[in-house]
Amino acid sequence: MDSSYLTQLFGLEGRVAIVTGASRGLGRSMALALARAGARLCLVGRQANLDETQAELSEQGCDSIAVVCPLDDPDSAEAITQACLERWGQIDILVNNAGTFLRKPAAEWTIDEWDQVLAVNLRFVFSLCLAAGRTMLERGSGKIINIASVLGFQGGLTVPAYSASRHGVLGLTKALANEWAAQGVNVNAIAPGYMDTAQNERLFSDPVRSRELMARIPAKRWGTADEIDGACLFLASQASNYMHGQVVIVDGGWLTR
Ligand SMILES: NC(=O)c1ccc[n+]([C@@H]2O[C@H](COP(=O)([O-])OP(=O)(O)OC[C@H]3O[C@@H](n4cnc5c(N)ncnc54)[C@H](OP(=O)(O)O)[C@@H]3O)[C@@H](O)[C@H]2O)c1
Numbered sequence: 001m002d003s004s005y006l007t008q009l010f011g012l013e014g015r016v017a018i019v020t021g022a023s024r025g026l027g028r029s030m031a032l033a034l035a036r037a038g039a040r041l042c043l044v045g046r047q048a049n050l051d052e053t054q055a056e057l058s059e060q061g062c063d064s065i066a067v068v069c070p071l072d073d074p075d076s077a078e079a080i081t082q083a084c085l086e087r088w089g090q091i092d093i094l095v096n097n098a099g100t101f102l103r104k105p106a107a108e109w110t111i112d113e114w115d116q117v118l119a120v121n122l123r124f125v126f127s128l129c130l131a132a133g134r135t136m137l138e139r140g141s142g143k144i145i146n147i148a149s150v151l152g153f154q155g156g157l158t159v160p161a162y163s164a165s166r167h168g169v170l171g172l173t174k175a176l177a178n179e180w181a182a183q184g185v186n187v188n189a190i191a192p193g194y195m196d197t198a199q200n201e202r203l204f205s206d207p208v209r210s211r212e213l214m215a216r217i218p219a220k221r222w223g224t225a226d227e228i229d230g231a232c233l234f235l236a237s238q239a240s241n242y243m244h245g246q247v248v249i250v251d252g253g254w255l256t257r
Pocket residue numbers: 020021022023024025026027045046047049070071072097098099100101120147148149150191192193194195196197198199200
């Protein structure tokens with residue numbers, strides 16, 4: 001195996017990566033994977049529970065900072081980018097991963113609830129794409145990875161705001177890619193299927209719904225949190241330099257049914 005070729009293609013030595021929602025689940029796993037590939041990490045969360053992820057990063061010898069701020073407030077986007085620029089002077093990779101979820105029949109939703117989901121899952125994603133993206137445009141390089149969902153293609157059941165936000169993330173990804181591709185900034189998305197994380201606890205513990213979902217997944221199992229890492233590393237690395245506005249689907253085959 002030509003390891004220097006693989007390092008050149010997939011290595012992230014010295015790159016600075018922001019990962020939102022890095023406290024647990026997919027965000028935590030992607031942060032650890034980026035660090036293993038050589039990146040320095042800015043972990044972002046809404047509450048002071050990033051310590052475990054940060055402790056694991058320092059065990060790996062990774063230089064990291066943790067920024068705690070509300071992720072439904074666009075002002076936080078500037079605070080996050082400033083923290084990175086002050087520490088490292090650059091931002092190379094942004095993973096917009098944090099997301100919120102509310103499940104109940106559409107007819108019972110209030111506009112406030114709708115706004116709360118959209119504020120985190122779409123408005124803040126746009127805010128951080130702008131704040132970090134502007135610094136990438138100035139440097140003429142950068143990788144933005146927006147975490148969407150298979151519900152960016154489907155309506156789902158009882159999750160209207162979530163589905164709308166994920167459709168929105170895919171639209172935003174394409175819109176930014178169209179403008180920024182020629183300036184050296186890659187904007188792409190990952191759409192996970194049903195992964196075994198806290199977000200899906202309620203689904204897993206409902207034996208009927210859980211069986212229904214499993215029956216429809218060609219791989220016949222949930223995804224594990226780390227099964228999104230490969231797509232993330234690919235989109236963060238030089239290997240995806242000619243990819244713009246695309247969505248990598250990691251769903252055990254769910255959308256092919
Ligand atoms: N798991 C799946 O099957 C799946 C499928 C498709 C897409 N996704 C998306 O992938 C991303 C990660 O999901 P996950 O499964 O890892 O979920 P998770 O285990 O529930 O973790 C969600 C992360 O987002 C943060 N978060 C949740 N609500 C927030 C809010 N209101 N404001 C700010 N941050 C908030 C959490 O922070 P705290 O620790 O502070 O709660 C946590 O770091 C999400 O955007 C999710 O929608 C997941």
